Amino acid sequence: MNNVSSSDIWYIVLIAIFILSFILNFTDIPQRMQLWRFASYVRRRLVQLDEIENDIRRRLVSYLSKLNVASPKEVIDNFINNYFLIEPVSIEPTDIIRRLAHLINVRDANVKEYVERYIPKLQKPEKHNVIVALEIASAINIVNKVLKHYFKLGLKNNNWILLMQLALSMPEILRIVNAYSKALDAFSLGTPIGDGAGPLVVRYLVGSAEPKVITEDTVYYEVSLNNRRVYAIKAEGPGATVGRPGEAVDKLIEMLGGNVARVITVDAALRLESEDTGEVAEGVGAAIGDVGPEKISIERAVTKYGIPLDAVVIKMSIEEAINTMTKEVYDGVLKALERVKELINSKVREGEAVIVVGVGNTVGVL
Amino acid sequence: MVQFTSLDYLTIILLILTTLLLIFTIISMFTQKRISKTVIGPKIIVKIKCLNNDYNEEKEFNKGYYVGLETGKCPKCGSKLVVDAIYSVGGTKEKELR
Numbered sequence: 221m222n223n224v225s226s227s228d229i230w231y232i233v234l235i236a237i238f239i240l241s242f243i244l245n246f247t248d249i250p251q252r253m254q255l256w257r258f259a260s261y262v263r264r265r266l267v268q269l270d271e272i273e274n275d276i277r278r279r280l281v282s283y284l285s286k287l288n289v290a291s292p293k294e295v296i297d298n299f300i301n302n303y304f305l306i307e308p309v310s311i312e313p314t315d316i317i318r319r320l321a322h323l324i325n326v327r328d329a330n331v332k333e334y335v336e337r338y339i340p341k342l343q344k345p346e347k348h349n350v351i352v353a354l355e356i357a358s359a360i361n362i363v364n365k366v367l368k369h370y371f372k373l374g375l376k377n378n379n380w381i382l383l384m385q386l387a388l389s390m391p392e393i394l395r396i397v398n399a400y401s402k403a404l405d406a407f408s409l410g411t412p413i414g415d416g417a418g419p420l421v422v423r424y425l426v427g428s429a430e431p432k433v434i435t436e437d438t439v440y441y442e443v444s445l446n447n448r449r450v451y452a453i454k455a456e457g458p459g460a461t462v463g464r465p466g467e468a469v470d471k472l473i474e475m476l477g478g479n480v481a482r483v484i485t486v487d488a489a490l491r492l493e494s495e496d497t498g499e500v501a502e503g504v505g506a507a508i509g510d511v512g513p514e515k516i517s518i519e520r521a522v523t524k525y526g527i528p529l530d531a532v533v534i535k536m537s538i539e540e541a542i543n544t545m546t547k548e549v550y551d552g553v554l555k556a557l558e559r560v561k562e563l564i565n566s567k568v569r570e571g572e573a574v575i576v577v578g579v580g581n582t583v584g585v586l
Numbered sequence: 587m588v589q590f591t592s593l594d595y596l597t598i599i600l601l602i603l604t605t606l607l608l609i610f611t612i613i614s615m616f617t618q619k620r621i622s623k624t625v626i627g628p629k630i631i632v633k634i635k636c637l638n639n640d641y642n643e644e645k646e647f648n649k650g651y652y653v654g655l656e657t658g659k660c661p662k663c664g665s666k667l668v669v670d671a672i673y674s675v676g677g678t679k680e681k682e683l684r
């Protein structure tokens with residue numbers, strides 16, 4: 221030891237530092253190492269995703285078997301991969317919405333026809349639940365395929381930014397996928413889900429009034445509340461459907477000749493991380509989260525007659541929105557119901573008509 | 587005997603720094619924020635109410651129940667019993683460790 225002087229050691233250390241900094245600054249080696257690390261992380265998460273997808277398939281098969289479907293696997297496989305929707309041309313901004321609404325309705329009809337063909341003799345509510353269950357399996361399949369596509373593309377092109385992005389988004393994606401996976405149980409059992417908050421508010425508002433069909437899968441009720449005529453719209457329960465609330469509002473307003481004092485939309489809204497589940501907030505506008513046609517239909521109808529449009533929302537997370545309604549959301553529903561009643565009493569005069577729209581999936585709610 | 591010159595002290599400092607760096611790396615590996623999910627079996631409750639509001643009961647959920655379903659006659663006044671609410675209690679709770 222005595223022979224090695226400390227200046228020798230420093231010399232070696234300096235050289236090592238120089239080489240290291242050269243590697244760090246002028247080669248791709250650090251990125252390659254990161255690529256390798258992120259790739260192995262993403263690979264493990266993709267295996268998890270595969271497990272979730274297989275699990276969903278298994279549960280869906282057992283659900284369909286219980287409904288006496290002869291070849292459940294075939295029904296699932298034929299549904300997945302098919303029934304995509306190509307969005308209409310949007311560089312020519314004329315009647316995009318009408319074209320989109322038309323395409324959505326056509327797809328809707330095709331899906332219903334498919335389920336009827338393979339599973340005949342199914343009651344309407346159960347049929348709607350089966351459709352949503354199939355849509356869940358199909359959605360997870362697409363997510364899985366798209367993720368694998370980017371993963372393989374990243375590896376193929378040594379695109380470490382792509383793989384890094386993928387690795388960093390994986391936890392959030394898996395969280396949502398897990399929520400969808402659990403949602404399958406809610407739909408196959410037919411329990412109300414968080415997104416059903418809007419329809420549930422309407423259910424409590426109308427009591428035991430008789431529903432009248434206004435458009436496909438959508439009904440309205442006519443009740444009197446403190447001498448105000450209340451027209452309440454919701455999807456037709458208790459199957460899993462969101463109905464066509466926009467079209468219904470438009471039809472109802474036309475039916476009443478525009479003599480409507482107010483339109484109140486009630487819907488579930490995604491909460492921010494710092495907000496609490498079950499919080500109720502009130503604002504202006506159409507509280508509805510469709511791709512466009514239903515929302516614009518409400519906006520156009522109220523604008524045509526200058527009817528004020530209110531929004532009451534019940535806050536929840538994405539997991540809570542698509543799974544069996546929790547106690548917190550249920551408490552929010554009761555709060556929202558009081559808000560709606562207050563709104564009607566304070567802003568609608570006696571004898572006037574008001575439309576209340578319960579937006580959301582009405583599974584488990586008549 | 588090792589003779590400590592002033593430069594040897596620098597060697598020692600370098601060794602200490604390296605050790606500290608190693609310890610830091612090891613510690614940061616084990617203290618990553620982990621989110622644990624404690625699963626308490628969610629229970630789905632069905633609340634059944636008489637239309638006259640003088641009777642109510644709670645049941646466990648079975649397939650076929652939905653809000654608005656008539657389940658029978660009220661034992662007190664004989665009017666309709668209707669499912670008033672279905673919701674889950676318990677369920678997954680996210681908890682942050684450390």
Ligand SMILES: [Zn+2]
Nearest residue numbers: 636638660663
């Ligand atoms: Zn009673």
